[in-house]
Amino acid sequence: MTVIIAGAGIGGLTTALMCHARGIPCVIYEAAREVREVGVGINVLPHAIRELAGLGLLPALDKVGVRTRKLTYLTRQGQEVWSELRGMHAGHEVPQFSIHRGRLQKAIHDAVIDRLGPGAIRTGRRLAGFVQDEAGVTAHFTDAAEGGAGETVRGEVLICADGIHSAGRRVFYPNEGAPSWQGVVMWRGAAEWPVWEDGESMAIGGGLGGKFVLYPIAPATGKTQLMNWVVNVRIKDPAVSTPPPDNWSRQAPLANVLPHALRFHVPGMDIAGLVRATPAIYEYPMADRDPLPRWTFGRVTLLGDAAHPMYPVGSNGASQAILDARCLADALAGAEHPRAALWAYEKERLPKTADVVRTNRVGGPERVIDAVEKLAPAGFRDIDKVLSHEDRKAIVGGYAAMAGFSQVRRAS
Numbered sequence: 512m513t514v515i516i517a518g519a520g521i522g523g524l525t526t527a528l529m530c531h532a533r534g535i536p537c538v539i540y541e542a543a544r545e546v547r548e549v550g551v552g553i554n555v556l557p558h559a560i561r562e563l564a565g566l567g568l569l570p571a572l573d574k575v576g577v578r579t580r581k582l583t584y585l586t587r588q589g590q591e592v593w594s595e596l597r598g599m600h601a602g603h604e605v606p607q608f609s610i611h612r613g614r615l616q617k618a619i620h621d622a623v624i625d626r627l628g629p630g631a632i633r634t635g636r637r638l639a640g641f642v643q644d645e646a647g648v649t650a651h652f653t654d655a656a657e658g659g660a661g662e663t664v665r666g667e668v669l670i671c672a673d674g675i676h677s678a679g680r681r682v683f684y685p686n687e688g689a690p691s692w693q694g695v696v697m698w699r700g701a702a703e704w705p706v707w708e709d710g711e712s713m714a715i716g717g718g719l720g721g722k723f724v725l726y727p728i729a730p731a732t733g734k735t736q737l738m739n740w741v742v743n744v745r746i747k748d749p750a751v752s753t754p755p756p757d758n759w760s761r762q763a764p765l766a767n768v769l770p771h772a773l774r775f776h777v778p779g780m781d782i783a784g785l786v787r788a789t790p791a792i793y794e795y796p797m798a799d800r801d802p803l804p805r806w807t808f809g810r811v812t813l814l815g816d817a818a819h820p821m822y823p824v825g826s827n828g829a830s831q832a833i834l835d836a837r838c839l840a841d842a843l844a845g846a847e848h849p850r851a852a853l854w855a856y857e858k859e860r861l862p863k864t865a866d867v868v869r870t871n872r873v874g875g876p877e878r879v880i881d882a883v884e885k886l887a888p889a890g891f892r893d894i895d896k897v898l899s900h901e902d903r904k905a906i907v908g909g910y911a912a913m914a915g916f917s918q919v920r921r922a923s
């Protein structure tokens with residue numbers, strides 16, 4: 512069996528490693544002309560790190576990422592709503608990582624090249640269409656540089672891991688249109704900055720209508736560390752305005768974000784200074800898509816953001832793509848027929864990821880901040896009198912259970 516994968520993001524690359532580990536040949540076709548370290552910070556949860564650890568990637572992640580120790584939820588004014596240990600500090604057998612998205616992608620990419628060979632990733636190849644028959648699927652990739660001949664390839668299955676604007680998804684759902692947007696704009700950036708707190712912890716201040724996210728994404732070098740930040744603010748009415756262009760690499764001027772950033776307070780952090788020191792600020796609409804009734808059509812299926820793009824809440828975007836990859840590779844290795852494998856994968860993963868998409872829309876675990884801010888908009892003296900510890904725990908712990916990372920099995 513040969514597996515054709517469209518997209519060399521975290522989902523597609525991990526799928527390739529998982530297939531290779533099970534003796535299943537595969538080739539990745541990536542639209543970008545080269546795989547560059549694009550993006551800023553991302554978190555990967557223990558249940559997904561367990562899968563990367565099983566692929567032998569922990570040493571590579573330790574070189575470039577941070578093992579997350581603690582997560583604190585704050586009100587916009589900086590009052591603590593909830594704090595919890597994360598990863599191994601919380602008893603998991605593997606860490607949570609806070610990491611630069613591009614460096615995570617590169618770590619997985621390098622492993623693919625190392626194990627599958629340099630020909631395993633064909634760059635500058637954009638999925639344009641496919642046909643399938645009883646014996647296999649034929650996929651056509653155009654030359655992304657335009658002008659070249661493109662490439663037509665035959666395999667047993669096609670995995671569309673081609674992101675939120677998936678060409679594969681568009682074939683099956685031609686009338687779906689643009690991603691769904693509720694008026695929230697995200698500004699993201701990272702700057703070298705004096706180590707904050709213990710250099711391993713993250714903070715999220717504010718809820719759905721406006722929040723500030725802060726965490727380090729690289730090991731400290733001396734007294735400084737690459738510090739990632741995100742400001743999310745609902746600034747537009749989606750009924751009357753169109754979202755800004757959803758290009759992950761689009762930069763915005765400081766003046767767009769600074770007034771919003773100044774609305775937040777995180778103890779011990781000079782937010783305005785950090786934002787001002789950031790060399791490149793990226794603007795992106797917070798968007799997702801409705802869960803689909805099905806991902807699999809014969810020998811073709813969807814994976815990662817192509818299947819279930821979600822709000823970047825609760826650290827699940829990359830994590831769920833990695834879990835998809837493990838499940839799909841297991842199914843391909845175990846099933847009698849490729850079509851049965853794709854169905855088994857969908858049956859396992861579609862309902863779980865649909866739950867995460869829906870829960871993230873209403874704030875995910877960060878709902879706990881919304882709940883407290885609603886009850887005590889001017890702040891509080893005693894958080895337990897605003898919302899009991901049990902009630903706060905139910906919101907945060909309920910999300911962890913739903914997203915599948917409240918318990919982690921040993922890496923296998």
Ligand SMILES: Cc1cc2nc3c(=O)[nH]c(=O)nc-3n(C[C@H](O)[C@H](O)[C@H](O)COP(=O)(O)OP(=O)(O)OC[C@H]3O[C@@H](n4cnc5c(N)ncnc54)[C@H](O)[C@@H]3O)c2cc1C
Nearest residue numbers: 518520521522542550551637638673674759815816828829
């Ligand atoms: C450039 C970029 C920057 C990002 N930055 C951040 C960030 O800073 N923070 C964050 O939380 N999330 C970020 N994300 C999203 C995050 O990576 C995903 O939510 C998550 O990792 C799931 O990954 P995925 O592999 O399913 O999709 P993606 O990471 O979107 O990867 C999809 C891949 O498919 C390729 N592709 C697209 N169309 C085609 C096609 N027709 N044919 C072949 N290949 C195609 C894309 O170039 C990309 O490499 C970014 C995504 C991208 C693409």
